[in-house]
Amino acid sequence: MRYSDRSGGLSAAERARREALRFRAADMFAGGIKPPWAAQLLGITRKSAYEWYAVWLKGGKAALVSKGAAGAGCKLTADQVERLKAELDRGAAAHGWDDQRWTAARVATVIAERFHIHYTARGVAYLLQRLGWSFQVPVHHATKRDEEQIQHWKRWTWPALKERGRPGVPGSASPMSPARA
Template sequence: MLRLRAADMFSGGIQPPRVAHLLGVTRKSACEWHRTWQKGGKAALRSKGTAGTGCKLTDEQTDRLEALLAEGAAAHGWDDQRWTAARIALLIAETFHIHYTPRGVTYLLQRLGWSFQVPAHRAARRDEDQVATWVKRTWPAIKAPGRPGTPGSASPTSPARV
C-alpha cells in the first residue's frame, strides 16, 4: 500500500516531494499524506474501507430477493423470463419498500454473485444452411471493393508518387 510506504519514508526523514517522485504519485497526494501522518502517525494512513453506504437490504432480505429472482420474471407479472435491472429495482421497491436505481441493482447483483447474460437474438425460423450460402455467394458480390493497388492523392498540389 503506497500510503504506508510513504509513512515509512516520512519516518526516515524523506520530504513529500521526494516521496511523490519515488512512489510515482502527485506532490499534492504526498503532501496530504504527510499532513495526515503528522497528525495521526502511520495508523492514520491506513485504509478506512470502501466508500459508500453499503447494502440497503438486510441478509434476510437479500436471501428473499434471490428466492424471488429464482422464481423468474413471469411469476411476477412480466410476459417473459428476462430480469432487467429496472424490473429488479421495481421488484425490490414493491417487496421491501426500498428504492434502488437500476445501476444500484447491478452492483447488488454483482455482490450476490449473479452474472449478466445476453440472450442470442435469432429468428425462430432461421435456416443456417441458407444463411451460410448467402454469406458465401451473395455477400462477396455486394461487398465494397478494397483500395486500389496504386497510390493516389486527392490534393491537386500533391500528386501521387510513382
C-alpha cells in the same frame, strides 16, 4: 485516507499495505524528512507525499489510518438478499411481466415492493453482479420458443434472404489497372 478503484475498491490486504506505507511516511516526516525525499525513498508520487504530509500536519499519524472500504455497502440484509435470490429464481413472469427477462429496473421494482428499499438501476446492477448474475447471457430460453419453427427458418428462409457476394472479376481495384479497361 480513502482510495477508490474502478474495479470496486481495494482488498483488505492492499488497504493494510497502503496504510503501512503512510505510517512509514509519517515516521519520516516526524524525523524531519521532507515530502519529495520521502516520496523518492518510498517509491510513491510527490503528489501523494505532499497530500499525506498535509494530513499528517493537521492530525498526526492517526489521521493517516485507513477508513476502510469505500461505498455505502448493501442496503439489504443477508436474509433479504436470500429472499431476493428466491424471487429472482421464480422469474420475471411470476412477478407480472410478460416475459422472463430481468432488467435492472424490474429488479429495483421488486426490491421496492418486497423490502420497501429504493435502489437505482446502477445500484441494482452492482448488486446483481455481486450475486453472480450475468448481464449478457440469458439463463433460460424464451418461454414461447418453437424449435421446429426456428429450424425451418434456418433451413429455408435464411438462405433465400442471404445475399450472394459480388461475382469475382479478374484484376485490381486500382483505376490504373489494365484489367479495368
